[in-house]
Amino acid sequence: MELSTLAALNEERQARRAAVLVSDLSAGTQRLVKQAAIAGDPLADVLERQLRSGKSGMVEAGDRSYFLTVQAPHPRVVVTGAVHISQAMAPMARALDLDLVVIDPRTAFATPERFPDVTLLAEWPEETIGRIGLDAYTAFVALTHDPKIDDPGLVAALRSDCFYIGALGSRKTHGRRLERLTEAGFEASATSRIHAPIGLDIGAVSPAEIALAILAEIVATLRGPRRKPA
Amino acid sequence: MISTETDILRAAEDWARAGRGVAIATVVETWGSAPRPAGSHLVIDGAGNFLGSVSGGCVEGAVVAEAADVIADGKARLLEFGVADEAAWQVGLSCGGRIKVYVEKVN
Numbered sequence: 001m002e003l004s005t006l007a008a009l010n011e012e013r014q015a016r017r018a019a020v021l022v023s024d025l026s027a028g029t030q031r032l033v034k035q036a037a038i039a040g041d042p043l044a045d046v047l048e049r050q051l052r053s054g055k056s057g058m059v060e061a062g063d064r065s066y067f068l069t070v071q072a073p074h075p076r077v078v079v080t081g082a083v084h085i086s087q088a089m090a091p092m093a094r095a096l097d098l099d100l101v102v103i104d105p106r107t108a109f110a111t112p113e114r115f116p117d118v119t120l121l122a123e124w125p126e127e128t129i130g131r132i133g134l135d136a137y138t139a140f141v142a143l144t145h146d147p148k149i150d151d152p153g154l155v156a157a158l159r160s161d162c163f164y165i166g167a168l169g170s171r172k173t174h175g176r177r178l179e180r181l182t183e184a185g186f187e188a189s190a191t192s193r194i195h196a197p198i199g200l201d202i203g204a205v206s207p208a209e210i211a212l213a214i215l216a217e218i219v220a221t222l223r224g225p226r227r228k229p230a
Numbered sequence: 231m232i233s234t235e236t237d238i239l240r241a242a243e244d245w246a247r248a249g250r251g252v253a254i255a256t257v258v259e260t261w262g263s264a265p266r267p268a269g270s271h272l273v274i275d276g277a278g279n280f281l282g283s284v285s286g287g288c289v290e291g292a293v294v295a296e297a298a299d300v301i302a303d304g305k306a307r308l309l310e311f312g313v314a315d316e317a318a319w320q321v322g323l324s325c326g327g328r329i330k331v332y333v334e335k336v337n
Contacts, residue, residue, distance in 0.1 A: 001254055001336050003246050010243055013236060025258065025332055028306050056269025058259055067258045067332065069269055074236070097236055 001030055008032050013071055016137070020047050021069035073137040074099050075222055077215075078162075080125050080153040081143030082109035085168070089211035090118050096215060098139075103128045105149065125153035139164035139218045141198070145173070151180060158190050164221045166198040166214060235271060238282040242273040242336060251276030252336040253297035257284045257329055258308070264327035272331075276301050284331050285311070297333055306334040 005021070009032055012019040018035040022043065038047050046061050050068045058067050075098050079086045082104035093100040094117075101119045104110040110122035121128050129152075134140055140157035141164075142150035150167060157165045158181070167177060174196040181191050199213030200220065239254075246252045255272040257264070265286035272282045272290060274297035284293060289311045300307055312328035 001334050003243070003336055006239065006243050006246070006254075006336055010240055013239075023332070025306075025308060028334075055267065056256075058268070067256070067268075069256065 005030060005032050009071060013074060016073040018051055018073055019071045020051060021071070023067045023069065024064060025067055073135065075137050075139070076101065077139045077141060077218060078103065078129070078132070078134060079141045079143055080104065080149050082106070082115060082120065083143050084207040085143055085210050087114055088208040089215060090115060092211055092215055096219065098215070098218070101132065103153070104144065125149060126156065129153060129156040134160035134162040136161045136163055138162040139166070139221070141214060142167040145169060147177070147180065151177070154181065154194065155184060158186055158193065164195065164218050165193050166195040166217065168198050169196060171197065235282070238271050238273055241281050245273070245275050246336045251301040253300045253333055254336060255284055255293045255297060255331050255333045258332045259330040260327060262327035264329045285329060289329070293331055293333065300333045300335050304335050304337070306332065308332050
């Protein structure tokens with residue numbers, strides 16, 4: 001592999017853009033096809049199919065076979081609430097290769113001391129999410145318990161095609177949340193996308209255990225389609 | 231953190247820029263219960279340092295040894311590993327799967 005190709009691959013991943021590396025293993029040649037160039041590529045159909053599958057693999061095209069290294073955008077977790085649970089979540093997300101973004105307009109909570117090495121935005125969710133966007137590789141998690149902060153995030157998430165939406169709170173709290181979202185015009189088919197109570201049911205008690213339960217549920221949603229039925 | 235594909239390919243780039251000989255090994259095909267999916271990487275430098283994995287640790291040693299030749303002569307190689315006999319225990323997959331690994335030099 002040329003160093004320039006490797007560098008371009010790393011750069012696309014960093015920028016959350018999809019790319020496919022096409023390797024002709026018998027000829028020893030390679031080329032990187034960036035997201036924007038896929039539609040116009042001679043192998044467009046094959047590349048698009050492989051990118052949708054999210055998996056790297058061998059393909060036949062014409063009379064040649066190629067190995068396609070699929071690089072989909074990095075899964076990202078966007079959280080409202082610079083709270084104890086999101087603090088516990090930060091090192092776990094890093095270990096899982098999930099990019100974590102924490103949004104909280106309360107500057108007493110959103111401090112770099114509490115969130116070292118995390119993308120921390122002390123802003124209101126509606127403005128932040130409008131800017132960063134929620135794509136199909138993003139999970140949204142509402143953790144503040146405060147409707148003023150969580151609800152605008154949930155509304156943005158429900159309008160997006162993010163792959164996971166979760167909201168912290170008791171069944172009673174979630175019931176009231178559903179009432180507000182229904183009043184805001186969301187159908188039950190939309191609000192049912194929200195995982196609540198949030199997280200896999202592992203009997204989590206501490207903030208770290210709750211963070212684990214939430215991240216496990218996110219991974220299960222992300223990777224679920226890969227699992228074979230028992 | 232050296233546990234993710236991101237870090238592994240970033241490390242490969244950093245090593246190459248630092249002037250180290252670098253090879254990238256990629257799982258290109260799997261059959262049966264292979265431990266790592268196609269697209270998984272192992273990166274190796276000329277001194278035999280490596281990051282990442284192409285199996286559960288079963289064949290990494292053999293891939294690292296082949297990588298030294300790839301770094302030396304610049305020729306890519308396609309390796310195949312399976313478990314067939316007692317000897318395979320040394321460089322095979324105890325899980326019973328088979329994998330093909332492509333090893334190439336970073337130029």
